[in-house]
Amino acid sequence: MLEDLEGIHLDIDKVEAELDIVDGVLRVDPLHFNFVGGQIDSTLLVDASGKSPELHLTLVAEGIDLGELLSQSGVDVPLDGELYLVVDLKASGDSPRALVSSLKGDFDLAIERGRVLTSLLRLTTTNPVSFLFTEAARKGYSDINCLILRFDVQDGLAQSQTVLLDTPNILVLGEGSIDFGKEFMDLNFSPQAKRKSLVAMSTPFGIKGPLANPSVEVNTSDATAQKVGKVLLSPINVLGSLLPFIGDRGKDGGNPCFRLKSGSARQ
Numbered sequence: 001m002l003e004d005l006e007g008i009h010l011d012i013d014k015v016e017a018e019l020d021i022v023d024g025v026l027r028v029d030p031l032h033f034n035f036v037g038g039q040i041d042s043t044l045l046v047d048a049s050g051k052s053p054e055l056h057l058t059l060v061a062e063g064i065d066l067g068e069l070l071s072q073s074g075v076d077v078p079l080d081g082e083l084y085l086v087v088d089l090k091a092s093g094d095s096p097r098a099l100v101s102s103l104k105g106d107f108d109l110a111i112e113r114g115r116v117l118t119s120l121l122r123l124t125t126t127n128p129v130s131f132l133f134t135e136a137a138r139k140g141y142s143d144i145n146c147l148i149l150r151f152d153v154q155d156g157l158a159q160s161q162t163v164l165l166d167t168p169n170i171l172v173l174g175e176g177s178i179d180f181g182k183e184f185m186d187l188n189f190s191p192q193a194k195r196k197s198l199v200a201m202s203t204p205f206g207i208k209g210p211l212a213n214p215s216v217e218v219n220t221s222d223a224t225a226q227k228v229g230k231v232l233l234s235p236i237n238v239l240g241s242l243l244p245f246i247g248d249r250g251k252d253g254g255n256p257c258f259r260l261k262s263g264s265a266r267q
Contacts, residue, residue, distance in 0.1 A: 011035065011036045011068070011072060012033050012034070012035055013033065013034050014032075014033060014034045015031075015032070015033040016030065016031075016032040016033070017030070017031045017032070017033075018030060023049055024047070024048045024049035025045070025046070025047045025048070025049055026044070026045070026046040026047075026048070027043075027044070027045050027046075028042075028043065028044040028045075029043040029044070029045075030042070030043060031043065031044065035061070035064060035069075036064055036065045036068045036069045036072065037063060037064060037065035037068060038061060038062050038063035038064035038065065038082075038083070039061070039062055039063070040059060040060070040061045040062075040064075041059070041060045042057070042058060042059040042060070043056075043057070043058045044056070044057050045057075052092050052093055052094055052098075053092065053093070053094060054090070054091070054092040055089075055090065055091045055092070055099065056089075056090045057087060057088075057089050057090075058087065058088050059085060059086075059087040060085065060086055060087075060245070061083065061084060061085035062084055062245050063082055063083075063084070064082070064083040064084070064085075065080070065082070065083075066079060066080050066081045066082070066083040066111060066114065067079065067080025067081070068080075069083065078116065078141075079114065079115070079116045080114055080115055081111040081112060081113055081114020081115065081144060081147075082111065082112050082113050082114070083109070083110075083111055084109070084110040084111075084112075084242055084245055084246060085107075085108070085109050086106070086107075086108040086240075086241040086242055086245075087105070087106070087107050087108075088105045088106050089103055089104070089105035089106075089107065089153065090103070090104050090105055091103045091104070097181070100156055100180040100181055101155065101156040101180070101181035102155065102156060103153050103155075103156045103158075103180060104153050104154050104155065105153050106150075106151070106152060106153065106241065107149075107150075107151045107153060107158065108148075108149070108150045108151075108240050108241045108242050109147075109148070109149040109150075109242075110146065110147065110148050110149075110239070110242050110246055110257050111144060111146070111147040112144075112145065112146045112147075112246070112255065112256050112257045113144075113145075113256060114143070114144035114147065115141045115142065115143055115144060116141060116142055116144060142167055143167060143168055144165065144166070144167055145166040145167060145168065145256040145257075146164070146165075146166045146256045146257035147164070147165050147166075148162055148163070148164045148238050148239065148242070148257060149162070149163055149164075150162040150163075150238075150240050150241075151178070155181075156179065156180045156181035157177055157178075157179050157180075157181070158177060158178040158179075158180065159177050160174065160175050160176050160177065160187070161240070162238050162240065163175060163176070163187065163189070164238055165189075166256065166257075168194075169193070169194055170191050170192065170193055170194060171191070171192045171194065172189050172190065172191045172192070173189070173190050173192065174187055174188060174189040174190070175187070175188055176188050176206075178211070183210055183211045183212070184209065184210055184211065185207060185208065185209065185210075185211055185214055186206070186208045187206060187207045187208070188204065188205075188206045188219065189204065189205055189206065189207070190204045191203070191204070203218055203219070204218075204219035205217060205218050205219055206219055238257075239257065239258070242257075246258055
């Protein structure tokens, strides 16, 4: 069964799929199933008729319970929220490294109404993200109103289009890249305080290094802040492909991703 692959139990039900194999070409279209509180619609094309296999994956995930997903996957990350994904990726190659090095397409992700344990954010002794703990220290977690990641992927290199984290105290803008072929990330972040009392704590920082063990660095110059500060904040611009899914749910005024306006400091 799907939910028992690799010894991992995943809450999958109501699977609907149509599968065809013709002349070395596998096509799964459509593939629909309910998954840990949400639903996933996907298509998969695997063309093994040529010298090098070619893959094309499209996927739309709505309302996935992120905390439950991580728990069922055996991933020990204290993070939860409502997860949305829009993926359109192609790859070719006859090995895992060749496949990830050839990746191209788009990857959009949003998490809303989330929480992260403060212990996960204590990344260095200098603690460049300490501003998140202003109200969270005593309760042990920080609320995440909205997290949006939008990447354009070419030749295994994912370049950021939007990186945005909104919490009750701060709005964090980011930019950078993730190289899946070299397994290396280089991301820079610029916090923007929502209250003047937190401005002094809003220090730009970066996360760089191997994907398996990146390091956090404080940016003492204001170059990063100036660069990412140019990001235009409006729901239309930051949500991109996710807008049809996130936006429709904002009619009741309760959608934190759709209501993002500005990261400027408040009085």
